[in-house]
Structure formats: structure tokens, C-alpha cells
Amino acid sequence: MTDAQRSGCPINLSLEVLGDKWSLLIIRDMMFGNRRHFRELLTKSEEGISSNILADRLKTLLEQGIITREDDPTHKQKGIYSLTEQGIELLPVLAQMAAWGYKYLPVTEELGIRARLLSEGGPKMWAEFMDELRESHLGAKRRRRGGPSVGERLQAAYESVVNGN
Amino acid sequence: MTDAQRSGCPINLSLEVLGDKWSLLIIRDMMFGNRRHFRELLTKSEEGISSNILADRLKTLLEQGIITREDDPTHKQKGIYSLTEQGIELLPVLAQMAAWGYKYLPVTEELGIRARLLSEGGPKMWAEFMDELRESHLGAKRRRRGGPSVGERLQAAYESVVNGN
């Protein structure tokens, strides 16, 4: 990992960290799929990342302070990966990217439903979801709201499509 | 350009098109730097893209419908690259990415000022800027507003920082 530093432009610096085909997918799976272990990220993703790439990206994301790793008390070899606040704040980036992809690219119905809901929900829903992530990844206390969480609503919508309404 | 199609997820599909270190920088320069010719994109960027990569990315962006190319009437070899509506709608993605980079990465003051203004301006300012881009890239008529345009304001702020207030 050599720090290139091509320029001090915020977009360029972001791309130097996240500008590849896998890093944001890992973040996506941690956010929306609740994948927290190496094996979950490796096998339960749509795209099929290979283990060496996954190991390399997790290392980079750790170094960049986007995720953290702690030992799983139930298994000496397992690690639990969590998003940091910095990582959680990538949600708006992913949400905008998902909205753009949903609008212009050949998205399948099952995998597009989350993007549609998140786009329709707008920044207010994003903020609510980020609060939920702060609870599950940072252990932060969250002001409870009535009804199902954003995460639950997204998951329910996905399953609804898969099971044919 | 093989169409991989790893999955129909909107985030994945977006990354298959834009997930590299240069594509979004080219879009950035077309949006904020008003670069419209090959040579401008090649030489007037902070990061120094090489000509073969630039040619390849422009080709891909053309194929994807994110930009268009037309002949420059003043020079038989020159082409004018323009953003399509699809390309213009990448602005929110870039804006969120810039805001994140501005907050968490070692951004220089000169190159960060645009990100700060755009972040503070929020979606309303983005929409206004996108309307300006529709005018300059698509030839669309725009409802004129009083005062300087968003593009002018961003440029003025940048120069103000460079010249030491």
C-alpha cells in the first residue's frame, strides 16, 4: 500500500481509497447484508469475491479507519468487522450511487428494491439508517422509534419481491 | 470492454462502469473544470492522467451513454465532449464523495473549498448546478436567476483561496 497522493482534491483522495471494484461492495454487504465475518463476506455476496482480494481490501479499509476488527469471543479465530463512524458516513455515497444505477443501469428487480426505497426515503431515511448502524456497529444508544427499523423495512421489501409479493 | 455483469445490484453495476481511479475524475473535470477537449482533460488536471488511459475511459464513457462527442467546427480534429443527462446526474454522487473526502481525508485548502461550499449548499445547490450543466452541455434553456451562477461562485471561491483571500 503505497500512498500515492496524486492530488489533495477530496474526490481524488476518496477514489484513491475506494476507487476499485470491490471496496464499496464490501461496505455495502456490511451495511445492508449485515456481514460481519470474513467467511460471510466471502461466500454470501452476489458477486463472488476471492479470498485474497477480500483479505487485501479488509486490510486497507482497516488502515484507512473505515472499519475495525475485534476478536469474536465465541471463536478464537473469528474476527468481527465493524464499520467506524467514517465508514457509516459512506452511506450517502452508496445511496446516491445506488439511485443512479437504479435509474440508468439494468438492475434486477430483487436487487433494485432496496435502492428504490432508499432513494424515495431520501436523506431523512438515510440518517435514520445511519443511526441504526451506529447502534449495531458502534454500540451507540439509539432513540427508539415506533415501527420497524429501516434495516427491517429494506429486508422485508427484498423478501417480498423474492417471494413474489 | 467485456460486460462482466457480476450481479444486477445497482451499486455493483455502477461500480462496473465507474469503479476505477480515473473515470470519475474525468467527469469531475468536465463538471467543475469545464474541460471539454481531449487535450484539456489530458494536461489541465491535477493528477496527470496518461493519454492511453484517457482515450480508453472516454471511449467507455461514450459507450455507456455518460458523455457524447461531437466535432469542433473550429478544428477538424478536435472533438467536444459533453455530459449527457445521465452524466450530469452523477453530480450527487461526486458531491457526496467530495463531502466525505473533505471530512475524513487530508484535503488541501484550495482543492477542498469547492467541496465545502457544495456540501453546505446541499441538494438545492446541486440541483441548481445541474441545471447550469444542462445548459452548457445539453443546450437546454435555463430559468435565469439573479446573481452569479453556482459554477461562478465555486470558481470565485477557489480563486479567492489561491490568491490568499
Add this chain to the structure above:
DNA sequence: ACAACCAGTTGCAAATCGCAATCAGTTAGG
């Protein structure tokens, strides 16, 4: 004891990247 599971690592071929040199056509100046 043994099979399944865990987080990675290694080896290697293929693809991509980055740099410099080069190309052929176009334009401006003398």
C-alpha cells in the same frame, strides 16, 4: 480422532496500468 470450519496465504497466469515515445492529420505563422 476426525471432519468441518476458521481466517487468511501462496503460486501463477492473465489482464490492466503507467510511462514515454510515436503517429498521422490539421492549423497558424512566416
Add this chain to the structure above:
DNA sequence: CCTAACTGATTGCGATTTGCAACTGGTTGT
């Protein structure tokens, strides 16, 4: 005209990154 500078690229080549498969060393459940 003639030439020099400029146009959008293309080519060659070494270095890096990727993708795949096999493998490692350790842990857990039966």
C-alpha cells in the same frame, strides 16, 4: 508553400493488480 506547433489518439513495454485454485495452520463440534 514550408515548417513548427498542435490535434486526438496509438504502440511498446515493464510493473502492478487481478482472479482462480490450492493450500496452510489453527479451532471447533461430534
